[in-house]
Amino acid sequence: MIPKKMKAAVLHEFGKPLQIEDVLVKEPGPNEVLVKVITCGVCHTDLHACEGDWPVKPKQPLIPGHEAVGYVVALGRDVQNVKEGDIVGVPWLYSACGCCDYCITGWETLCQSQQNGGYSVDGGYAEYVTADARYVAHFPANINFLEIAPITCAGVTVYKGLKETDTKPGEWVAISGIGGLGHLAVQYAKAMGLHVAAIDVSDEKLQLAKSLGAELIVNAREADPGIYLKKMVGGMHGVLVTAVSPIAFKQGLSALRRKGTISLNGLPPGSFDLPIFETVLNRYTVRGSIVGTRKDMQEAISFAVEGKVKATVRAARLEDINTVFDEMKKGEIEGRIVLEIARP
Amino acid sequence: MIPKKMKAAVLHEFGKPLQIEDVLVKEPGPNEVLVKVITCGVCHTDLHACEGDWPVKPKQPLIPGHEAVGYVVALGRDVQNVKEGDIVGVPWLYSACGCCDYCITGWETLCQSQQNGGYSVDGGYAEYVTADARYVAHFPANINFLEIAPITCAGVTVYKGLKETDTKPGEWVAISGIGGLGHLAVQYAKAMGLHVAAIDVSDEKLQLAKSLGAELIVNAREADPGIYLKKMVGGMHGVLVTAVSPIAFKQGLSALRRKGTISLNGLPPGSFDLPIFETVLNRYTVRGSIVGTRKDMQEAISFAVEGKVKATVRAARLEDINTVFDEMKKGEIEGRIVLEIARP
Amino acid sequence: MIPKKMKAAVLHEFGKPLQIEDVLVKEPGPNEVLVKVITCGVCHTDLHACEGDWPVKPKQPLIPGHEAVGYVVALGRDVQNVKEGDIVGVPWLYSACGCCDYCITGWETLCQSQQNGGYSVDGGYAEYVTADARYVAHFPANINFLEIAPITCAGVTVYKGLKETDTKPGEWVAISGIGGLGHLAVQYAKAMGLHVAAIDVSDEKLQLAKSLGAELIVNAREADPGIYLKKMVGGMHGVLVTAVSPIAFKQGLSALRRKGTISLNGLPPGSFDLPIFETVLNRYTVRGSIVGTRKDMQEAISFAVEGKVKATVRAARLEDINTVFDEMKKGEIEGRIVLEIARP
Amino acid sequence: MIPKKMKAAVLHEFGKPLQIEDVLVKEPGPNEVLVKVITCGVCHTDLHACEGDWPVKPKQPLIPGHEAVGYVVALGRDVQNVKEGDIVGVPWLYSACGCCDYCITGWETLCQSQQNGGYSVDGGYAEYVTADARYVAHFPANINFLEIAPITCAGVTVYKGLKETDTKPGEWVAISGIGGLGHLAVQYAKAMGLHVAAIDVSDEKLQLAKSLGAELIVNAREADPGIYLKKMVGGMHGVLVTAVSPIAFKQGLSALRRKGTISLNGLPPGSFDLPIFETVLNRYTVRGSIVGTRKDMQEAISFAVEGKVKATVRAARLEDINTVFDEMKKGEIEGRIVLEIARP
Ligand SMILES: [Zn+2]
Ligand SMILES: [Zn+2]
Ligand SMILES: [Zn+2]
Ligand SMILES: [Zn+2]
Ligand SMILES: [Zn+2]
Ligand SMILES: [Zn+2]
């Protein structure tokens, strides 16, 4: 029995707290399904959305959230590869056009006509959410709903970011920033057969990285990551900067060996200083990477389901969302917060 | 008969004019050959060397020049794949270690132990020059010595830079800067089956680009290259910035379509502003590219020998070198200047 | 005004002549369009279909044809990126599932749930044909309907086959078989910046290849293609075998230089003798290639629309189809036959 | 003190037993080093050499062996990156020309002018062996000389063969044949982040594969590997056939999912039946792979030194070589036999 109304966290004005309200449950349109949300991770992007930080603004009122995982409970017209009872995720890439150059070559993340969950359409901070059946993430039974939720955004983002470094098994990659993204990146890199170095300014986080498989760790407050990593192993083949900041970028670049690639995850405003002489002489590659395609998602989930990658999570209630946002602003969060919205 | 002495242009102090002097002809060492120079192109790098512009300084006194083409007239010990009478080029990549990770994977241009012609060893502004037989460029008979000289540096540099954009036949590439490098880049791009757009601030140079095959031209003083090229064809798959300047970089980046790659040729000091949001959201790739490997050289020469690429050159005498440098500083040179040192 | 009935060539029994009949015009279903056919090329695959040659049999009764080009005259439900009046092609890849591993990575040609035009669904030997709007080929105005039709199958097939040889501008590719596929392959290869050698047993066809840009030609009745091409230029980087026959395969393989790739277009029964020692020692790659994706199609069409590739065609009427099939069986056709079904 | 004479196993006539003799110790020539052999693995290729099985015959008299590991004890002229006391391996790729297309692009294994250890030059079945300093394998101190020897041929061969399947972490690869090559391949594949299936006809060997990390095993005498692996996981992304036999090839091909690659290691005479229809329709890639480059060697050794790959070996004395060959002919060997020639 699908109710007419549901509880949701709703944004009415940028910068203001979300309101916990009763809103109508949407009916799934053509190619859409209705998903009963079990958990929904809280992502920095949600905070950016609610603050109105980016040039293109989200819809309003908005139900944020793009890391929802739950059960399909109703199908719209023409739905084909999803059925009631399936466990699915409703990701940032809510839908895409299906026919542009990017969509037909497996790069739907670059589609100019994409819809984004919890941004241009309502998302998962609610008891129910609609999803485009062609773009949902698919899960097997017996998953841990709490731990799996962050894989649908944080996980796939760093997994794709690692792929974009063009490194291969046996090579060295540095993960810069061991937070919600970085602690997953360390695990993905290990599962991909890479040697891993971790860069952060917190010894605690570096110890976490070590326990997750990082073979070298460097506290950027105490040592120059570039000098240290070049001394130890000749430099990195790839670097993934999860916490995109000018200083992290500069340190990451300096840690690269010649012909190395630095991959950037994150969407802050502003710009980096790219040193020309070094970039040309060393044949550096700098590459932006945003979320991941459906294929990346499927692969990222497989690593998690096989137990090779596990998110450090803390549960919260939907009603706690404004507190969670406050903690996020202060940088107080370890791993990821996941909203528990219903029992599995 | 190899004389004991030869005429050469010699740098004794940074920033001072070169001296035309009689110096000893070197004997070729192990793996080396002695080359009687017919022509030697004049490259911006030579000027940088003579001004002492870069952090790592050249040898002193120095005979500059890394675009020499001539005949092998003597062989040192152990030389194997070169014989007397061969026509060879003595490039920037004078030699490399042969056994580092880069050398054994066809990336000797990144060898940390490389020697550079006209920089760490004496170069081609002279009647004779030694070369490492394992690293010379090879030419067939019947070449035009004047026109072919710039291929050994300017040609191979832009050819490699184009390869590094990862574009393929039928895609669009923009060449930013239609000077000594750019006018060759337009031709290479066409020969590689690419659609070509040219960006410059001189209508005259843009007309040259058009006559060489550019299908779109845009004067960056009159129109925004990014807006124009996106309007016309949806943006570029690749951009090659031959005149590395902050404004050219910014314009080139804005001309890219999503997933595009911008490749940088050139070694000025300073840095670029890389906008993070755009780079990540559009999955841009920024890549430095410096000269080219022996394989790149061989390919770049083949295109020229087949008549698909031809440098616009002006001949000068060795004695004119200081005047040529003056013109270069003023940006007055069309195409490339090539020193005619002997008759073929 | 769309009529209720249309003229079509219909297969009722394998191996029997097609019947020219009046049949009902289908209504386009969801995501489908109705296309008024102007031209439809005749492909060997159509003959295979009508003879029932392959393990998986086509529908019956069947309207063959998968090279139809025409105008969209009606839209079914949910059609998005196609509108009435558009000029489209209805290719072999009629539709695919959109959500399997292949579909989401730009390899819909490998989708196990694909429908095939003129095989599992009715095709273009008729005045009207339905098409899946998401999989049609798109054309600009002002095309030559006769010449463009074969691009939608023969053209895209050889273009993809060439891409699958992993060759790049400046390298050598041999086209084995200069018939309906091969004469297009020569042109695509040239447009892609490749050096082209042509192998056939007919001097007339080899002269055609030469006139289309082949730089080397070898009559396999008079010389061993492998020996000749290795003597002339050291062997081929890639070989495309358009007329898949054991002898053509053997000759193609022997023409490869080490590390070369031979790509196979064509679906005859039977098998090839792959010599193990040569394949391993020379690091040969053998690869099958079937039609092309929507992106390949778009690229293949662009080359044709730009005038770089042009099919040699002969017009026929729908009523002539059985005669055309007879000629095809006898191997008497030059280039491609295209049915003119309506005036543009 | 380097003696004038040494003990060696020498072939004087094809098909006859090797003679244990005292022969002169060679002096290292230019670029060469003299290596005091500690261990030398016994490879099937050695048997082929001694039987004269291949079209190009080895030198005679011949000291076989291309898996020698030992200490550098003397340097010839011009040796640069090797010094006395270094631990090196003397592999099949004894030397290459250094300047052909293959040599300058990191594919020296395809050099037409290569020398092969224990084949065209004397090898490691002896107390001393010369080596080209530019092509030796490099080892750190503290290696296990017995276990590391097979890495220099069997190890690098399967590692390269796996790379040539173009699979990536998270995908499935099947190893066909769990013998001296295959038991290493399973370990390399795991270290590269791949899922592994093992195919053999011996339950004992399949259990070994399982203990080394294979997740699926199939006894080809009891089940059809293609049907089983497709049923279990949809088929393989890659297949490595280590025991190149027609039946193994056929089974391997049938285990591939669409777009998969089958890689062949091994040099038997004869040919395979390549089914055309399946190869084209499924876009299969078939690729030969022989030994590995210096870079592959370095990587293969790293995995072993890090403890991720370990050869199953049995020690033998130089005097036992004819008995070892007899066992090899009978297929009685588990893992690899390694000759212990001196104490480390
Ligand atoms: Zn997110
Ligand atoms: Zn799209
Ligand atoms: Zn230069
Ligand atoms: Zn080097
Ligand atoms: Zn599909
Ligand atoms: Zn066809």
Ligand SMILES: [Zn+2]
């Ligand atoms: Zn071996």
Ligand SMILES: [Zn+2]
């Ligand atoms: Zn070579």
